[in-house]
Amino acid sequence: MVDTSPIMSTALLPVSSPARGRWIDHWLETLQDLEALRASHPMMDAVIEEVDGRMIRVGERWLADFASCNYLGFDLEREIIQAVPAFLEAWGTHPSWSRLLGSPVLYEQIEQRLTELVGSEDALVLPTITHIHASVIPVLASSGTIFLDARAHKTIYDGCQVARARGAAIRRFRFEDPGHLDELLAAERDRARLVCMDGVNSMTGNAPDLRAFAEVTRRHGALLYVDDAHGFGVIGERAPVESSPYGMRGNSIVRHFGESYEDIVLVAGFSKAYSSLLAFIACPTEVKNLLKVAAPPYLYSGPSPVASLATVLAGFDANERRGEELRAVLHRHSARLLAALRELDVRTPNRSGLPIVEIPLRNHTHIDHVGRLLFARGVYVTLAAYPLVPKAEVGFRVQLTAANTDEQLDRLIEAISDLAQRGELQSASEQRELEAA
Ligand SMILES: Cc1ncc(COP(=O)(O)O)c(C=O)c1O
Structure with a gap:
């Protein structure tokens, strides 16, 4: 399914009045163009x-x-495909403990290699970015204010809705407009402030001016939360000699813009460039330890299948090679x-x-x-x-x-x-x- 724009989060709310008939008819009416395409x-x-x-x-x-x-x-990479059976022999197909209960050492290995690759203080992996947005945004926002990119991915919007239900306020800033974010942050007295936005945008294919957004966010003492689902594996740190203007190592948007992780939390996933079901949040160890007890997917969700952990580890090798x-x-x-x-x-x-x-x-x-x-x-x-x-x-x-x-x-x-x-x-x-x- 296509990546969704925020229009989904506002346009599709069903009106559930009994006078209007069956609840499903309201959804089907609102979504009729899409449903007609889907069906035929x-x-x-x-x-x-x-x-x-x-x-x-x-x-x-x-x-x-x-x-x-x-x-x-x-x-389709042969060496990655061939790496999987040995992991299945050693670990079976699926760990099935929640991560808080126990994680195969593969998780430690992935988090270490990831931390080294993106250059953050630490990293925590969970099955998907959707899980991360829904569980981490509410923790980071607490009952403060979220400044939300008006064109952020639907899954970020949904995470913000969970945060709102728990007492956070939401203000939207215009897409690709750090000046507007600056105005909104300056007008807000709330001390807990979280800025949520996309890295490489899933529809336009463009990256935001991360340096400008990071500067505004830090100047106002806020925290910047960036979803770089499409940048991770593709863009990376710049070097004097590069194989392409995408930069080196595919270590994502923060490194691509030569930024530090000070007041920046990076979220990305392996389900795109690394072809594996796993996602991560690059953050300080203190935040990681908090999330281990505060983010429901760490406590309750089923983990990624062993084949995915294997393809992530083999993917790191393939990325290096x-x-x-x-x-x-x-x-x-x-x-x-x-x-x-x-x-x-x-x-x-x-x-x-x-x-x-x-x-x-x-x-x-x-x-x-x-x-x-x-x-x-x-x-x-x-x-x-x-x-x-x-x-x-x-x-x-x-x-x-x-x-x-x-x-x-x-x-x-x-x-x-x-x-x-x-x-x-x-x-x-x-x-x-x-x-x-
Ligand atoms: C920007 C962005 N964030 C999040 C997601 C969802 O990622 P996941 O499948 O890991 O939940 C997508 C998937 O299309 C995406 O494009």
Whole structure:
């Protein structure tokens, strides 16, 4: 399913009045566009019957997959796959203790390697980022004020709603606008202040100006909480000699911007670039120890399967051995697609060169038709339909991975070129003129 924008959190509240009929009808009415797509579109809620590299088979059709978040291609990496059976032999398939009860030593090893990689004081891993937002944001916010990025990921919004139910207040600041955050922080007297935002944005593919946000947050004595689900594994520390402008080691947004972890908590996951079900919070040891008794997923949730712990550990080795080479391929694919869009005068919000490329449609009602054209040309993407995104942003999102081939990119670019010729895509130059007017 597509990453969701905050519109989901406000637009979809059902009105549960008995006079309005069955509760499910209100949901279905609000979500009718999306439900119609889900029920009939071959590129939604699809059953994938087979994979072959980055080709997938849906029914009888083989398609080039540009909807995967496996940015480094670790899902297909032979050495990672071959590492798994030994872990299963040693540990079985699943530990099934909650982490507070007991954790295989693999967790200690992962947290140590992670701490070394991202350069934080310490790190705590939990099954998913969704678990972390829902449980850690309420602890960090307490009954203070949360300053929330207006375009933050839906899972951050949901974590903030839990915090609000426990007494926190929420103020939204405008997307990519540290000046607005500054104003809101200056106007707020609450002493407990938490700023929550995305790192690399899951729809635009751009990173926020982390230095500016960190400066504002620290100046006001607040704590910055950043979700870099899409940056971890892709962007990293800068170096005089780099294999790509993404930087080195894939150690995420804080290191990419040369920032320290002072008053910054970094959250990210392994479910994208590392192709494993696990997530982490990089934080001081004192906070980690508090979360061990205050964050319900540490106390009560089932842990990640052993195969995922294994692929994380083997993924660290693969990242050390081949990460720079894979990031160079990822950058080359992304640069090629973005250059093609420029040549075709097709608009995308991507300014960063990162591998998330959203392409909005001229007419949001054409999403079904455009999706079918892409499917017919053997291209699989994420459809970003209303109300998952605002109507002006309805379109499709392409995600590139190091495992995509040049031939698959040829196919993608031909399909996009066809859509541009049919007038289905927004024009980059028209958009620039509108913005200048
Ligand atoms: C920015 C962001 N945060 C959180 C998540 C959810 O991550 P997880 O599957 O680890 O809960 C996603 C997944 O798409 C995401 O894009």
